[in-house]
Amino acid sequence: MRLRWTAAGMLEAQKGFQRLRAYRQLPQLKVKLEEHTQKTLAEMSLQKQSEAA
Secondary structure, three states: OHHHHHHHHHHHHHOOOOOOOOHHHHHHHHHHHHHHHHHHHHHHHHHHHHHHO
16 A cells, blocks of 8 residues: 555656756766866865965
8 A cells, every 4th residue: 555655656746857858968067066176175275274374
């Protein structure tokens, strides 16, 4: 019975899902986000070092 209600809930929720169109570009996005994060962290580290000096 639980499985039936779970399936019914998933089918109802599916109506609100949107299809991801650019899923093939997700690996490129991940790489760019990681690069940006590393750059930002490096800049923040340099700022803290200059403030401490």
